[in-house]
Amino acid sequence: MKAVCWNGQGDIRVERVPDPKLINPRDAIVRVTSTAICGSDLHLYDGFIPTMQPGDILGHEFMGEVVEVGPEVKTLVPGDRVVVPFAIACGHCMFCHQNLWSLCDNSNPNAALLEKMYGYSGAALFGYSHLYGGYAGGQAEYVRVPYADVNPFKVPKDLEDEKLLFLTDILPTGYMAAENCHIQPGDTVAVWGCGPVGQFAIHSAWWLGAERVIAIDDVPERLELAANWGRAETIDFSQQSVSEALRAMTGGRGPDACIDAVGTEAHGFSVDAIYDRIKTAVRMSTDRLHALREALYCCRKGGTVSIPGVYGGFPDKFPLGAAFGKGLHLEMGQTHVHRYLPKLLDRIVGNGNPGFDPSRLITHRLPLDDAPRAYQTFRDKQDHCIKVVLKP
């Protein structure tokens, strides 16, 4: 089959690789019909995630059709159409039982490595380094899905891929970011970053009862989308001081909740050699944490800062004093996609109401073969690129 393979920093190639096979009894093989490039894939592209190996198959946002199931999979049959959450969950550990799917105890074969860094390992992820399990990803014609009786969700046949694909990651991620804000009536929510996750966080904040939503970015087409599609007020940080603007917009109080949908490119996995590597990139790391610092600074006293953006290691100059001094609540973590997927699917289906259409984000639709160019276009925000969908 064809698969998008990582070969080094900035080196993405579409290669011929063997087809995946069932490895464990609960596995399924899915023929991928649509797959997207995630903002977090760009961290891999830019070489910031350690423990990638040349030849690793990328991709954690994908959907398709089941073609084969293992003997222990009783819930799926070949032909079922499924979307697959990016975090791999076993469904039977304490964390899965508690609806904390992205913290699954059992899915990461390399958990010992991650434990060295974090104390304990979260769930494995598709196509996201050997630290996170080394599972081959879904930017390919076929993919092996472990624990297939738990991970893939069946979806209706009558909705097109583009409306369903983002259930795998970015729509639940934006939703969890807003839910983590514990929005109360009258609340103002400020969202840093108007990429795909930020856009969905904006919509979700409205769904969860926000009174006002303020979006912050400097890319014109992303601010436009936040304003037109997301009905958010906007701040272009290249034009004005974010903290002053927010203070003025909120009667001097500051936003009740702040969402950092930017994250860091400088994944400071600070173990030995990796730390040195980050050190060499220090010129970037100082302002890579900028969005989070600003959110912590701007948030009102007693407010919540919700962090869907990805952080990896030991970020430099984290303003804990501001968080402590203002009694802030911090919420963060990988998305528990399984928890949100069914209710967000309902919202897309609509059930009598006009359904939510996440495909509005998509700016580029390309064949899998064009992946190398697509990564570059997306990273450099060329050609007004917001979201790329690849068709294997």
Place this chain on the structure above:
Amino acid sequence: MSTVTASMRTPAHTMQSVLNRQAVNVGDSERWMSAAAGLGLMALGLRRFSLTGLLATGAGAGLLYRGLTGHCYLYESLGIDTAEHQDAVAVPAQHGFKIERSVTISRPASELYAYWRDLDHLPHVFQHIRSVTVQDAEKSHWIASGPLGRPIQWDAEIFNERENELIAWRSLPGGDIETAGSVRFRQLGQNRGTEVSVSLKYNPAAGKLGAAVSTLLGSNPAHMLQEDLRRFKQTMEAGEVSSTDGQPTGDRGLYQPFGGRS
């Protein structure tokens, strides 16, 4: 949670346990005092036919038992151990390994105990054990992979077990190595699962091939046991061990796979 200690005490512990069918957890001088106080209390109690006398007699009997056996149930429940195990003679070694690791598994203790009590399963748990052949209710024959793939063999017996709580085994004399081990199961409330604590003891200075123990356990025995318990947990919770072995990859070029995994 985990320790790797070079100690001389474990074989004594094991031997006393065999004698008593209970772990010794009270120190020697304390045992003498306990026994003496117990006798005194009993003598006092038996002289009075009253409720107080009866209670004193009972308490005295308890203290006497504690002194004679060296086992205190209160200490056990409190996790206290005042016994000095250094004066071991069962294995005259100056150094031995004791490895301890724990894991919490979201399954009832009875299920985990039942899996473990079927010793045939242990090669699935312990990477370094090639096979365990059950001979009767207590005896079994163990084979591990030694240096250069050569098998290391010994007979073992289960010398202590409490249903759903504890299984303890030890090698019998005459084997290639001298080893003992135990697993304890402690079921937690509130759907928190069961704590499984494994202790393995190896004495490289005893047995015909004692020195092979270091090969058997690799450079980091505690890590190896941790990974063994991780696979046990995955087997019991998820029904399978997570793996990417055999999955497709693109061209690895000259790159050495990270950590030996695909």
